[in-house]
Amino acid sequence: MTPLAQRATASFGSALLPQELGGPATAQLVERVERYVARLPAMSRMALRAGLLSVTAASYLTTGRSLTRLDPDARERVLRRIAALGPDAGAAIEGLKAIVLLANGADAYAAELLDRAAEHDVARPDAALDVTASLDCPSVLRADAAVVGSGAGGAMAARTLARAGLSTVVLEEGRRWTVEEFRSTHPIDRYAGLYRGAGATIALGRPAVVLPIGRAVGGSTVVNSGTCYRPPLPVQQRWCDEFGLTLAEPDRLTGYLDDVEQTLQVAPVPLxxxxxxxxxxxxxxxxxxxxxxxxxRNAPGCDACCQCAIGCPRNAKFGVHLNALPQACAHGARIVSHARAERVLHARGRAQGVRARRPDGTTIDVLADTVVVAAGATETPGLLCRSGLGGHPRLGRNLAxxxxxxxxxxxxxxxxxxxxxxxxxxxxxxxxxxxxxxxxxxxxxxxxxxxxxxxxxxxxxxxxxxxxxxxxxxxxxxxxxxxxxxxxxxxxxxxxxxxxxxxxxxxxxxxxxxxxxxxxxxxxxxxxxxxxxxxxxxxxxxxxxxxxxxxxxxxAFHPTGTAAAGSDAQHCPVDPRGRLRGVDGVWVADASILPSCPEVNPQMSIMALALAVADEIVADRQV
Ligand SMILES: Cc1cc2nc3c(=O)[nH]c(=O)nc-3n(C[C@H](O)[C@H](O)[C@H](O)COP(=O)(O)OP(=O)(O)OC[C@H]3O[C@@H](n4cnc5c(N)ncnc54)[C@H](O)[C@@H]3O)c2cc1C
The missing domain is CATH 3.30.410 (Cholesterol Oxidase; domain 2)
Structure with missing residues (x-):
């Protein structure tokens, strides 16, 4: 952090949580904020610093003095005055406040949080996963199927493909976290490391929407709250009748939902x-x-330490990194972590594999004639567009x-x-x-x-x-x-x-x-x-x-719908079986394909539909 940015953080911090009134020491607060801010993507970091500097400037303009030279009441008045300028100024101050409070609170409670984790043994050990970091992989891998994304959809699809005997490689941009890391890592480092863009993703609009998205082996299921609802019957019916999504036909979907519930060991929270x-x-x-x-919830053995959102320190929350992924690996699937899929490779209208980038900038190609895109509703459209497969006018739209x-x-x-x-x-x-x-x-x-x-x-x-x-x-x-x-x-x-x-x-x-x-x-x-x-x-x-x-x-925590599946070729980039229109061998099996908001927490809907898509892939290859 530059000295100017440090001073701006100190000024804002001294107005928000004045040390004289019992707030943290300014130097400690600056350190806490910097620990998080250093992990933000460059754009977010710049926006944050610009915001903090604007507050400093506003203090000079309205009082003739820097915030730190004012008494605590006057500092508070400066913040109130800026927030009252209008909805945008109010939202900006709230955004700065949220970041400072997150960083401060996470550190203030870090010891309690880690002690709580240490009170009990783990509910289960880490799962046996065949994970290799991309830097340790050869530049070219050959497989029957390449799956992009190891979250709710990707994991379930990979399991079906591997069980059907297809050699399967799962490419995951994030890394594998161990339970030991969840028991010993500072909460803000867990938060910053487990989420895309350090958890600062925002959907622009009025009002803007804060939208954290998981990035790890296991995807958002590593950080989600574990709530497991089946999509309501009227929703399943609508997907089927209005969108022609035959995969969601209730009689058929029920079997997949049963499978998901068993895999995740879903049970109500004990009182x-x-x-x-x-x-x-x-x-x-x-x-x-x-x-x-x-x-x-899918949390057998949960002892209520309230840390699901930053990785369960007991492996009780049963994300797909603990069930579907190890089951896929048991059937030969390989996971390549730290691999950001750059493009789907294709020629003459047929999938040929996926090119991914390693952290050092070099590439790795997984050559496969079946590609399953499961990068999540916010990333799947971009990957398809980068690949020259973004021709459908509704791709990236319909975001619920x-x-x-x-x-x-x-x-x-x-x-x-x-x-x-x-x-x-x-x-x-x-x-x-x-x-x-x-x-x-x-x-x-x-x-x-x-x-x-x-x-x-x-x-x-x-x-x-x-x-x-x-x-x-x-x-x-x-x-x-x-x-x-x-x-x-x-x-x-x-x-x-x-x-x-x-x-x-x-x-x-x-x-x-x-x-x-x-x-x-x-x-x-x-x-x-x-x-x-x-x-x-x-x-x-x-x-x-x-x-x-x-x-x-x-x-919001449940983005869906950006590559909707359905029978109407005009409205749905993906066909009712899960195939991306306009190319052979590219399938989509994540939150993107839900044609509309599932109206409940979506992981079960996504997993069940991914299982259905994967069965279609297997059936297709057998023809
Ligand atoms: C904090 C939080 C709490 C939630 N709580 C619940 C809950 O209690 N119940 C519920 O039902 N749902 C919950 N959800 C939502 C649920 O977890 C998601 O809807 C679901 O995991 C989405 O599945 P997915 O397969 O589409 O994407 P994800 O599970 O997010 O997986 C996508 C994966 O693809 C990877 N990826 C993305 N781009 C690339 C690329 N280019 N190359 C390689 N890999 C890539 C990502 O890193 C990620 O690991 C929550 C979500 C969050 C963030």
């Missing part, structure tokens, strides 16, 4: 380990007479995010939301009619402080009361209003939420408010600048009626 955050959701629902239940909003509530008693299962209980009362699914969701210790309002003394007060706060999240079934595109080889995302979906988010916030107050919350943290906290449901309803959805803080 004994759920924790207070989830129990409050169930209490609130019971008081309202709403349908609610513990969430079915299943956007989420959070609402937190303060209770008189301790909740300690991070002592319990990270995503533990769900309310589906509003699901069928409004497409709103509410889930009690916490974050790893210290990594969720961005829900707290204010700056300076107010924010520090909230950090002191963090143990009294419960957090719920709600996702809404959305239209595919977004788009993925590439600029200079980098993936960019654009998503402007549809008006109807924004209205659903407001419905979701109101419903979560009802649940929190019904469970006994004394106030609710709204995340809205007009009234960051409210003490009653009518006050929340009034606030929501007055607030623009553009001021909501949105996050």
């Amino acid at each position: 004994e380990i759920m924790g207070r955050n989830g129990r409050l959701l169930l209490d609130g629902a019971a008081a309202l007479g709403w349908q609610a239940a513990p969430i079915p 995010l299943h956007p989420a909003v959070a609402l937190a509530g303060r209770f008189d008693h301790e909740v300690t939301a991070w002592r319990g299962v990270l995503q533990s209980a769900a309310v589906d009362e509003l699901h069928a009619v409004h497409g709103v699914l509410i889930e009690a969701t916490s974050t790893p210790p210290g990594m969720g402080s961005m829900v707290f309002p204010g700056y300076g003394a107010e924010l520090l007060g909230w950090l002191d009361r963090a143990a009294h706060v419960a957090t719920f999240g709600a996702m809404v079934a959305d239209r595919g209003a977004g788009r993925v595109f590439s600029v200079g080889g980098e993936t960019l995302l654009r998503y402007n939420i549809a008006r109807g979906d924004a209205a659903k988010l407001v419905t979701a916030l109101e419903a979560m408010g009802k649940l929190l107050f019904a469970a006994g919350a004394v106030e609710v943290l709204t995340g809205l600048p007009a009234a960051p906290t409210v003490a009653s449901l009518p006050a929340l309803q009034d606030l929501l009626a007055r607030s623009s959805p553009k001021r909501l803080h949105l996050a």
